[in-house]
Amino acid sequence: xxxxxxxxxxxxxxxxxxxxxxxxxxxxxxxxxxxxxxxxxxxxxxxxxxxxxxxxxxxxxxxxxxxxxxxxxxxxxxxxxxxxxxxxxxxxxxxxxxxxxxxxxxxxxxxxxxxxxxxxxxxxxxxxxxxxxxxxxxxxxxxxxxxxxxxxxxxxxxxxxxxxxxxxxxxxxxxxxxxxxxxxxxxxxxxxxxxxxxxxxxxxxxxxxxxxxxxxxxxxxxxxxxxxxxxxxxxxxxxxxxxxxxxxxxxxxxxxxxxxxxxxxxxxxxxxxxxxxxxxxxxxxxxxxxxxxxxxxxxxxxxxxxxxxxxxxxxxxxxxxxxxxxxxxxxxxxxxxxxxxxxxxxxxxxxxxxxxxxxxxxxxxxxxxxxxxxxxxxxxxxxxxxxxxxxxxxxxxxxxxxxxxxxxxxxxxxxxxxxxxxxxxxxxxxxxxxxxxxxxxxxxxxxxxxxxxxxxxxxxxxxxxxxxxxxxxxxxxxxxxxxxxxxxxxxxxxxxxxxxxxxxxxxxxxxxxxxxxxxxxxxxxxxxxxxxxxxxxxxxxxxxxxxxxxxxxxxxxxxxxxxxxxxxxxxx
Amino acid sequence: xxxxxxxxxxxxxxxxxxxxxxxxxxxxxxxxxxxxxxxxxxxxxxxxxxxxxxxxxxxxxxxxxxxxxxxxxxxxxxxxxxxxxxxxxxxxxxxxxxxxxxxxxxxxxxxxxxxxxxxxxxxxxxxxxxxxxxxxxxxxxxxxxxxxxxxxxxxxxxxxxx
Ligand SMILES: Cc1cc2nc3c(=O)[nH]c(=O)nc-3n(C[C@H](O)[C@H](O)[C@H](O)COP(=O)(O)O)c2cc1C
Ligand code: FES
Numbered sequence: 001x002x003x004x005x006x007x008x009x010x011x012x013x014x015x016x017x018x019x020x021x022x023x024x025x026x027x028x029x030x031x032x033x034x035x036x037x038x039x040x041x042x043x044x045x046x047x048x049x050x051x052x053x054x055x056x057x058x059x060x061x062x063x064x065x066x067x068x069x070x071x072x073x074x075x076x077x078x079x080x081x082x083x084x085x086x087x088x089x090x091x092x093x094x095x096x097x098x099x100x101x102x103x104x105x106x107x108x109x110x111x112x113x114x115x116x117x118x119x120x121x122x123x124x125x126x127x128x129x130x131x132x133x134x135x136x137x138x139x140x141x142x143x144x145x146x147x148x149x150x151x152x153x154x155x156x157x158x159x160x161x162x163x164x165x166x167x168x169x170x171x172x173x174x175x176x177x178x179x180x181x182x183x184x185x186x187x188x189x190x191x192x193x194x195x196x197x198x199x200x201x202x203x204x205x206x207x208x209x210x211x212x213x214x215x216x217x218x219x220x221x222x223x224x225x226x227x228x229x230x231x232x233x234x235x236x237x238x239x240x241x242x243x244x245x246x247x248x249x250x251x252x253x254x255x256x257x258x259x260x261x262x263x264x265x266x267x268x269x270x271x272x273x274x275x276x277x278x279x280x281x282x283x284x285x286x287x288x289x290x291x292x293x294x295x296x297x298x299x300x301x302x303x304x305x306x307x308x309x310x311x312x313x314x315x316x317x318x319x320x321x322x323x324x325x326x327x328x329x330x331x332x333x334x335x336x337x338x339x340x341x342x343x344x345x346x347x348x349x350x351x352x353x354x355x356x357x358x359x360x361x362x363x364x365x366x367x368x369x370x371x372x373x374x375x376x377x378x379x380x381x382x383x384x385x386x387x388x389x390x391x392x393x394x395x396x397x398x399x400x401x402x403x404x405x406x407x408x409x410x411x412x413x414x415x416x417x418x419x420x421x422x423x424x425x426x427x428x429x430x431x432x433x434x435x436x437x438x439x440x441x442x443x444x445x446x447x448x449x450x451x452x453x454x455x456x457x458x459x460x461x462x463x464x465x466x467x468x469x470x471x472x473x474x475x476x477x478x479x480x481x482x483x484x485x486x487x488x489x490x491x492x493x494x495x496x497x498x499x500x501x502x503x504x505x506x507x508x509x510x511x512x513x514x515x516x517x518x519x520x521x522x523x524x525x526x527x528x529x530x531x532x533x534x535x536x537x538x539x540x541x542x543x544x545x546x547x548x549x550x551x552x553x554x555x556x557x558x559x560x561x562x563x564x565x566x567x568x569x570x571x572x
Numbered sequence: 573x574x575x576x577x578x579x580x581x582x583x584x585x586x587x588x589x590x591x592x593x594x595x596x597x598x599x600x601x602x603x604x605x606x607x608x609x610x611x612x613x614x615x616x617x618x619x620x621x622x623x624x625x626x627x628x629x630x631x632x633x634x635x636x637x638x639x640x641x642x643x644x645x646x647x648x649x650x651x652x653x654x655x656x657x658x659x660x661x662x663x664x665x666x667x668x669x670x671x672x673x674x675x676x677x678x679x680x681x682x683x684x685x686x687x688x689x690x691x692x693x694x695x696x697x698x699x700x701x702x703x704x705x706x707x708x709x710x711x712x713x714x715x716x717x718x719x720x721x722x723x724x725x726x727x728x729x730x731x732x733x734x
Pocket of ligand 1: 189190191192193194195196198218219220221222223306307308309310311312344345346347349350525526527
C-alpha cells in the first residue's frame with residue numbers, strides 16, 4: 001500500500017471514530033436540492049440556535065440526501081457510543097425539542113423519530129431500524145451507499161467508508177487492462193439513457209495512442225422528474241471523482257471534465273470543493289499517490305439547454321459554443337472534445353465503477369437481471385406517497401417499486417399512468433405495471449428506463465394534457481438544428497393544444513403520426529428521433545382519451561382543458 | 573454629481589472584466605465567460621458581449637450566437653427579486669399551472685419578464701431539481717417546495733412591497 005494512502009486511511013478512521021464515538025453528540029442535517037426546497041436551510045439555522053440556547057455542545061454537519069425526500073427536512077442525532085436516531089419533517093419546534101432533550105444527553109424524542117441505526121439504545125421502543133423501513137428493505141445501495149451518511153465536504157468521511165481504496169487497488173495492483181476487464185465483466189450499461197455497455201465503450205478509447213484523451217461525465221440532467229445525478233453529486237461527490245479517475249486509468253486518459261448545468265449551485269459547489277480536496281490529497285494531479293499515473297479533472301458548466309446533455313452537443317458546450325449535436329461518425333472515441341479521442345458517461349454509470357473495481361465485475365453482474373446488471377436509481381415523483389430517490393435491484397417489477405418503495409398512492413385512488421425515462425421516454429398504462437425494471441423489458445413495453453425518473457399519475461390525471469406538457473418541453477428545448485425536430489415538435493404541440501381545447505379533427509391523430517415518423521427519420525440526435533415517443537406510447541395505452549377529445553365539445557367549466565401557460569421564448 | 577451614461581458604461585465594463593478574469597476553472601471559453609458575467613451582474617449588457625469577445629479572442633457575432641442560444645441568459649437588468657416557477661411534468665401534475673397563474677396575476681405579468689416597478693422578475697423553469705417536493709418555485713435562487721397557488725401568490729406579493 002502506498003504510504004500516502006495509508007496515511008489518508010488512518011486519518012479517515014480517526015475522524016470517523018471521533019465523530020461517532022467522541023465526546024460530543026453528532027448532529028447531521030439533511031441538505032441537497034430537495035432538502036433546501038423542504039426548508040432544511042432554515043432548520044440548520046434553528047439547530048444552531050437551539051444548541052446555543054440550551055448550551056449544548058455538539059458537532060453539526062450538513063449531509064446530502066438519504067433519498068427519503070418526502071421526509072425532508074431530516075435531522076439525525078448520534079450520541080457518543082449510541083444509536084443514530086432519525087427525525088423527519090422537522091419543524092423549528094421539533095428541532096428545539098430534539099436539541100433540548102436528545103442532544104442534551106437525554107433520551108430520544110421517540111414520538112418524532114422515524115428510524116434508528118446502530119446499537120439499539122433506550123427510548124427507541126417502537127421505532128424501526130432504518131434498514132427495516134419498507135422503502136429501505138427493497139434497496140441495494142451501491143452508487144448511493146454513502147448518500148446522507150457522510151458530509152460531502154469531508155474527504156476523510158468518504159475515505160472512512162472505503163473511499164479511494166478501489167483507486168489504490170487499481171493503481172498498485174492492477175494494470176489498466178485488468179481494470180477495464182472488470183468493468184467489461186460487470187455487464188454495466190450506461191445510465192444516461194442509451195444503456196450502451198460501458199466496458200465496450202471504454203474499450204473504443206483505450207487503445208488510442210493519442211497523447212490527449214478525455215473522459216467526460218455528463219451531469220446535464222435536464223430530464224424533469226430526475227434528480228439522481230445531482231443527488232449523487234450533492235451527497236457523495238468523491239464517488240464520482242474516484243469513478244472518473246478509474247475511467248482515466250482504464251483507458252489511459254489523463255484529463256477529465258464533469259459537466260453540470262449552471263444554476264444548480266448545491267451539486268456544483270459540492271463537486272468543485274471535492275475536486276479541490278482530491279488535489280490536496282494527491283488523488284488528482286501529477287503522479288497520483290506516487291503511482292506514476294496522472295489525471296486532471298475540472299468542472300465545466302453549461303447554460304440552460306436540454307440538448308446539451310446529448311454527448312456531442314455536450315462537447316460543443318465544453319468548447320464554449322452553442323450545444324448543437326454533431327454528425328456521427330466520427331464517434332467521440334475517434335474525435336470528441338477538441339477533436340481528441342474522448343469517452344462520455346453519465347454520473348450514475350461512473351459512480352458504480354469504484355465498487356465494481358473493488359469487488360470485481362462478477363459481483364456486480366450477480367445483482368440484477370441477465371441483460372441489465374446491477375441496480376436502478378429511480379426517482380419517484382408525482383402522485384405517490386413517498387417521493388424520493390431509491391436504488392433498487394434491476395428485475396423488480398415497477399408495481400413492486402411503486403408499492404413497496406413508493407408506498408402506493410393516496411387511499412381511495414389508483415395509479416393510472418406512469419411517465420418514465422424523461423420527456424423523450426414514454427408513458428405506461430396499468431397493463432404494463434408488472435413489467436420489470438430492466439432496460440430491455442421496459443423498452444419492449446414502449447417506455448424507457450432512461451435516467452430513472454418515474455412520474456406517477458393517479459386516476460385524476462388527464463393524459464392528453466400531460467402529453468401536451470411533455471411535448472411543450474420538447475418543443476421549447478429543440479436546439480433548432482434539424483427542421484424535422486424544430487418544426488415537428490411545434491406542429492405536434494399545436495395539435496395537442498387543439499385536442500386539449502376540443503378543437504381537433506379526426507385527421508389530426510394521423511397527422512401527428514406522420515409528423516412523428518418524419519422526426520424519427522430526419523433528425524440528427526435523439527431529441528428529434530425520440531420526440532414522438534410520448535405521443536406514440538400514450539396512443540398505445542390511452543387512445544380512447546384522445547378519441548374522446550374528438551367527439552365531445554368542451555365540457556362546461558372544465559378549466560384544465562384550456563390553454564397552457566408556457567414560455568414564449570424559443571431559440572433564434 | 574450625476575454620473576453620465578459613459579461613466580456608467582465604464583463601471584459596468586470594470587465589473588465585467590473582473591468577472592471574466594476571476595473565473596476559477598482552467599478551461600475558459602466564450603460560454604464559461606458569459607456564465608461568469610451573468611452570475612456577477614445578472615444580465616449581459618452590450619458591454620459584456622464586447623468585453624467577452626475581446627477576452628476570448630472571438631468575434632462579437634460568435635459571442636452573440638452563444639449568448640442568444642442558452643435560455644438562461646438575459647439582456648436587460650432583472651428586477652430587485654427573481655421568482656422562478658417550475659413547469660416540468662412532476663410539478664405539472666402537482667398543480668404548477670395553478671401556481672403560475674397565481675403568480676402571474678399577483679405580479680400582473682403575463683409572460684416572463686419584469687414588473688413595471690422593476691421590483692420583481694418572473695421566470696419559468698423546466699425543472700428546478702426538487703421534483704419530489706413538487707410544485708417547486710424559487711425566490712432569489714432559494715428553492716421552496718410543496719407550494720400551493722395561495723402560498724405562491726403571497727410570496728410573489730411580498731416581493732412587491734418589502
Ligand atoms: C436530447 C438528449 C439529452 C440527453 N441528456 C442527457 C443527460 O442529461 N444526461 C446524460 O447522462 N445523458 C443524456 N443523454 C444521453 C447522452 O447522449 C449519452 O448517451 C450518455 O451521457 C452516455 O452515458 P452512459 O453511457 O453512461 O449512459 C441525452 C441524449 C439526448 C439525445
Ligand atoms: S419538475 Fe418541477 S422541480 Fe423538477
